[in-house]
Amino acid sequence: MKRKTILETVLDRGFTRRDFLKMCTALAATMGLDFSETDKVVAAMEKSARVPVIWLQFQDCTGCSESFIRSTHPKVESVLLDMISLEYTEALSAASGHQIEEARKHVMKHYYGEYILVVEGSLPMDDAFLTVGGVSAKETFIETAKGAKAIIAYGSCSSWGGIPAAYPNPTKAKPITHFVKDKPIILVPGCPPIAEVMTGVIAHIITFGTLPELDHLGRPKAFYRHRIHDKCNRRAYFDAGLFAESFDDEGAKQGYCLYKVGCKGPTTYNSCAEMRWNGGVSYPIQSGNPCIGCSEKGFWDNGPFYVRRAKIPASQTTINPETVGAIAVGVTAAGVAAHAAITAVKKKEQENHDRGERK
Amino acid sequence: MTERIVVDPVTRIEGHLRIEVDVDEKGIIQDAFSSGTAVRGIELIVRDRDPRDVWAYVQRICGVCTTTHALASIRSVEDALDIKIPRNAHLIRDIMNAAVFLHDHVVHFYHLHAFDWVDVLSALKADPNETSRIAQSISDWPKSSPGYFKEIQTKIQKVVESGQLGIFANGYWGHKAYKLPPEVNLLAVAHYLEALDWQKEIVKIHTIFGGKNPHPHYVVGGMATPIDINSDNAVHAERLMHVSQIIDEAIEFINKVYIPDLLAIGSYYKDWTYGGGLNNYLCYGDFSTGDIRDVNLYRFPRGAILNGNFNEVLDVDPKDPEQVKEFIDHSWYTYDGKEGGIGKHPWEGETSLHYTGPKPPFKTLNTDEKYSWLKSPRWKEHPMETGPLARMLVGYALKREEFVSLIDDTLKKLNWPFEAMQSALGRTVARGLESILVAKWMRDDMDKLLKNIKNGDQVTFDRTKWEPETWPKKAKGVGWIEAPRGALGHWIEIENGKTKNYQAVVPTTWNASPRDHKNQMGAYEASLKGTPLLDKEKPLEILRIIHSFDPCLACAVHLTDVVSKQTTNIYIG
Numbered sequence: 001m002k003r004k005t006i007l008e009t010v011l012d013r014g015f016t017r018r019d020f021l022k023m024c025t026a027l028a029a030t031m032g033l034d035f036s037e038t039d040k041v042v043a044a045m046e047k048s049a050r051v052p053v054i055w056l057q058f059q060d061c062t063g064c065s066e067s068f069i070r071s072t073h074p075k076v077e078s079v080l081l082d083m084i085s086l087e088y089t090e091a092l093s094a095a096s097g098h099q100i101e102e103a104r105k106h107v108m109k110h111y112y113g114e115y116i117l118v119v120e121g122s123l124p125m126d127d128a129f130l131t132v133g134g135v136s137a138k139e140t141f142i143e144t145a146k147g148a149k150a151i152i153a154y155g156s157c158s159s160w161g162g163i164p165a166a167y168p169n170p171t172k173a174k175p176i177t178h179f180v181k182d183k184p185i186i187l188v189p190g191c192p193p194i195a196e197v198m199t200g201v202i203a204h205i206i207t208f209g210t211l212p213e214l215d216h217l218g219r220p221k222a223f224y225r226h227r228i229h230d231k232c233n234r235r236a237y238f239d240a241g242l243f244a245e246s247f248d249d250e251g252a253k254q255g256y257c258l259y260k261v262g263c264k265g266p267t268t269y270n271s272c273a274e275m276r277w278n279g280g281v282s283y284p285i286q287s288g289n290p291c292i293g294c295s296e297k298g299f300w301d302n303g304p305f306y307v308r309r310a311k312i313p314a315s316q317t318t319i320n321p322e323t324v325g326a327i328a329v330g331v332t333a334a335g336v337a338a339h340a341a342i343t344a345v346k347k348k349e350q351e352n353h354d355r356g357e358r359k
Numbered sequence: 360m361t362e363r364i365v366v367d368p369v370t371r372i373e374g375h376l377r378i379e380v381d382v383d384e385k386g387i388i389q390d391a392f393s394s395g396t397a398v399r400g401i402e403l404i405v406r407d408r409d410p411r412d413v414w415a416y417v418q419r420i421c422g423v424c425t426t427t428h429a430l431a432s433i434r435s436v437e438d439a440l441d442i443k444i445p446r447n448a449h450l451i452r453d454i455m456n457a458a459v460f461l462h463d464h465v466v467h468f469y470h471l472h473a474f475d476w477v478d479v480l481s482a483l484k485a486d487p488n489e490t491s492r493i494a495q496s497i498s499d500w501p502k503s504s505p506g507y508f509k510e511i512q513t514k515i516q517k518v519v520e521s522g523q524l525g526i527f528a529n530g531y532w533g534h535k536a537y538k539l540p541p542e543v544n545l546l547a548v549a550h551y552l553e554a555l556d557w558q559k560e561i562v563k564i565h566t567i568f569g570g571k572n573p574h575p576h577y578v579v580g581g582m583a584t585p586i587d588i589n590s591d592n593a594v595h596a597e598r599l600m601h602v603s604q605i606i607d608e609a610i611e612f613i614n615k616v617y618i619p620d621l622l623a624i625g626s627y628y629k630d631w632t633y634g635g636g637l638n639n640y641l642c643y644g645d646f647s648t649g650d651i652r653d654v655n656l657y658r659f660p661r662g663a664i665l666n667g668n669f670n671e672v673l674d675v676d677p678k679d680p681e682q683v684k685e686f687i688d689h690s691w692y693t694y695d696g697k698e699g700g701i702g703k704h705p706w707e708g709e710t711s712l713h714y715t716g717p718k719p720p721f722k723t724l725n726t727d728e729k730y731s732w733l734k735s736p737r738w739k740e741h742p743m744e745t746g747p748l749a750r751m752l753v754g755y756a757l758k759r760e761e762f763v764s765l766i767d768d769t770l771k772k773l774n775w776p777f778e779a780m781q782s783a784l785g786r787t788v789a790r791g792l793e794s795i796l797v798a799k800w801m802r803d804d805m806d807k808l809l810k811n812i813k814n815g816d817q818v819t820f821d822r823t824k825w826e827p828e829t830w831p832k833k834a835k836g837v838g839w840i841e842a843p844r845g846a847l848g849h850w851i852e853i854e855n856g857k858t859k860n861y862q863a864v865v866p867t868t869w870n871a872s873p874r875d876h877k878n879q880m881g882a883y884e885a886s887l888k889g890t891p892l893l894d895k896e897k898p899l900e901i902l903r904i905i906h907s908f909d910p911c912l913a914c915a916v917h918l919t920d921v922v923s924k925q926t927t928n929i930y931i932g
Contacts, residue, residue: 049521049523050521050523050525052523057375058397059397059399060422060913061373061419061421061422061423061913062373062374062421062422062423062913063421063422063423063425063573063574064422065422066422066423066425066573067422067573069555069558069559070558070559070562070572070573071559075556076555076559077552077556080526081514081517081518081525084525085521085523085525086526087523087524087525087528088528089370089526090368090370090371090372090375091370091371091373092370092371092470092526093370093371093528094370094371094474094479094526094527094528094529094530094531095370095528095529095530096366096368096369096370096371096902097365097366097367097368097369097898099529099530099531099897100368100529103528103529106528126714127718127719128691128714128716128718128719129397129398129399129712129714130375130396130397130398131377131396131397131719131721132367132368132375132396133367133368134365134367134377134719134720134721134722134723135719135720136719136720137397139719139720163399163401163404163419164399164400164401164404166404166416169404170399170400170403170404170712171398171399171400173399191419191574192422192573195559233592246820246822246825247578247581247583247585247819247820248581248583248819248820248822249822252583253585253586253587253590253592253593254587254590254592255590255591255592255593272571277566277570277572278559278562278565278566278571279559279563281563281566281567281601282566282567282570283570283571284569284570284571284576285570286570287566287567287568287569287570287583287584288570288582288583288584288585288593289569289570289576289578289583292415292576300416303408303409304408304409304411304412305409305411305415306409306411306412
């Protein structure tokens with residue numbers, strides 16, 4: 001039943017593995033590759049068509065799985081049937097119980113070093129807070145990570161700890177990077193991440209055969225390089241000092257900046273403003289809602305959501321636009337002052353960001 | 360002599376569920392135990408936060424029913440602070456809730472439940488011409504040509520031949536409990552893929568009004584999305600027509616794909632009437648044609664039924680301290696340092712995690728003692744089933760015309776007695792039937808919204824009580840909602856502008872709860888009892904019954920109780 005790899009086909013036809021290696025060497029030469037590249041050709045010939053994926057869910061809400069299946073390009077049907085072989089997922093797998101655990105172990109054994117491990121949700125330090133199949137989640141993760149080619153952390157929980165790790169972190173939840181350190185881990189934060197960002201990371205790996213380039217925090221640069229604020233559709237109003245003072249007021253209806261009602265766009269790195277959500281229909285700020293910064297580390301404890309407080313890195317004090325507005329005169333002046341303050345903050349943050357530090 | 364069979368993880372659900380059953384020599388389930396095996400403790404996390412922020416935290420209880428907890432939360436705050444939201448906001452919220460129902464029910468049927476009835480591999484043997492004939496005989500949905508079904512078959516064939524079965528790997532294919540002919544299996548597989556494509560469309564209603572899906576945004580006091588038909592940055596004609604079109608397409612998909620498939624598949628299984636269970640049903644009611652406070656105007660009526668007595672619908676009041684109580688006699692918690700014996704109403708509950716189960720890795724749980732992270736909510740000390748079947752039967756018992764005619768028509772089509780509704784398949788049928796109703800109501804609400812705007816009302820938000828200075832020093836509120844999986848309540852206590860206490864009692868906690876102080880089974884457990892398994896190694900029947908409830912374990916465990924005045928203690932060991 002299994003589709004044969006080129007190696008298997010060659011062996012079936014009575015050749016030996018030695019013959020196969022000779023063929024690969026010849027092929028590498030034909031392709032103009034150096035002899036040292038032969039092993040890559042061998043590996044490619046031994047491989048199956050679809051990349052096997054194991055998707056583990058831990059302290060999660062399944063929101064990341066749900067977001068994944070919303071992908072418009074590529075469509076999730078094409079991801080599942082053409083690009084990857086999703087051999088283990090609690091959300092979609094037909095099999096349950098020991099049969100699904102056997103499917104996981106099959107991939108771990110037969111595709112050692114080749115499969116991608118996807119993780120949704122954080123991990124509790126204490127085993128009793130999460131078991132699957134009677135085994136602690138931590139143990140399952142460490143065991144499954146061993147043979148993975150790469151690990152993708154989908155969502156803010158697996159990337160940063162997320163909501164289970166919000167104060168007071170009742171179950172001592174940790175991001176997955178706390179448990180495995182010897183593997184490439186791609187962080188794809190967001191609560192949840194945008195569907196096309198999720199499938200985009202997979203598509204990058206499959207299409208280009210490499211892992212995407214990551215920033216200093218481990219996020220793919222293609223999707224997390226800029227702040228939402230940098231590309232916001234309301235940005236011109238921020239620059240002009242025009243703010244909505246309340247939901248549904250005249251400013252809100254005109255599309256003025258939501259900074260004063262708590263928008264975290266100026267401190268949030270994500271693709272919302274550019275790619276938008278659900279096939280490009282909208283994103284929270286466009287629909288009149290202040291960004292809550294859901295792709296940022298520790299965002300649950302950076303609230304309250306409807307009050308804007310920009311942290312000033314040097315002093316760790318906070319400002320809000322009302323205070324700035326009281327010092328400056330007039331709405332426009334307040335806006336400009338706020339912008340200047342924020343720009344200074346962000347400049348500093350950007351410098352830290354570039355140096356690989358945070359705040 | 361009985362043998363213990365364990366299914367863990369139960370897949371195609373939300374969250375982490377473990378089922379243990381004892382079967383006799385004949386393979387009949389004699390006893391059953393339902394266990395939630397994960398906990399996050401979100402109820403502790405919202406403590407001391409701004410009540411206007413809490414919707415976002417509790418929304419993350421679940422990404423599948425990704426709106427219900429947010430709505431219940433803002434309703435609880437609005438109840439506590441006596442905030443009346445504008446008419447447009449009420450309509451938009453109901454349209455968004457209806458969108459969750461339809462998304463959830465369709466995804467449940469095709470992606471979470473279908474493989475309990477549909478054998479994917481059998482579809483490879485189907486004659487696409489015959490599938491086409493069947494499809495055209497049950498619906499005028501246009502994608503029904505032999506060529507179309509042949510293409511679907513080839514796609515699946517390719518996956519199977521690759522040897523990498525992906526999501527189909529290790530399923531119970533070929534199991535004797537599958538009854539569909541190959542042609543109907545192929546039809547279902549084709550619609551599995553179509554539904555996968557459709558589900559990403561209906562959620563765009565959330566994106567337009569709430570900015571994204573999963574986890575759209577809400578705001579206490581109304582909706583943050585402004586309406587201004589003459590502004591380029593607000594909801595205007597284009598946005599409204601987009602929503603309108605999605606609603607019409609949803610109605611078409613429900614009536615031409617989901618319902619015909621449900622009845623066609625159901626007709627092959629109509630004699631398999633296991634999985635009924637408690638025969639106690641609970642509904643809070645929802646979808647008011649007026650304000651949320653106008654319980655008499657609810658399109659899903661409120662009420663409770665005990666022991667299958669459909670002649671009497673009992674009054675339900677989520678605010679009555681004697682009605683809803685949670686017990687912990689078989690749950691990994693303590694009350695006042697004790698292991699159980701008493702029930703606590705939401706207002707006086709306690710969260711003390713106290714794991715006493717076996718140290719992982721383990722083979723079986725000690726089900727004589729405590730065995731779940733779920734508590735056992737009880738209504739007047741009765742275990743209750745909540746969800747689509749409860750809603751349809753309460754509507755039927757109250758003789759609501761919409762409910763009676765739908766159920767009676769369906770019983771006639773399936774040649775079923777009324778009692779057959781009280782089964783796993785009946786639950787699955789009820790979910791389809793209520794989708795017809797909800798889709799209709801969604802269209803009505805959209806028409807009302809357009810009419811309201813036409814009449815000059817563009818208000819979406821009430822700011823009179825936005826600032827905490829306008830709030831009383833102390834306030835209490837309850838927010839209830841009919842979620843796709845059943846009756847959901849959030850209880851909040853506000854003091855000095857902060858969240859002092861918070862609690863949710865969630866549909867899956869009602870349904871998947873372990874035994875209580877009287878050793879009464881929860882709905883899942885009761886529904887499994889007496890069911891014969893054809894193959895103990897492949898307990899397809901367990902999945903079929905459990906999935907008929909559409910389990911949502913993240914919901915069930917993570918917000919089961921109040922943040923009380925008492926210190927929360929966590930023990931492990």
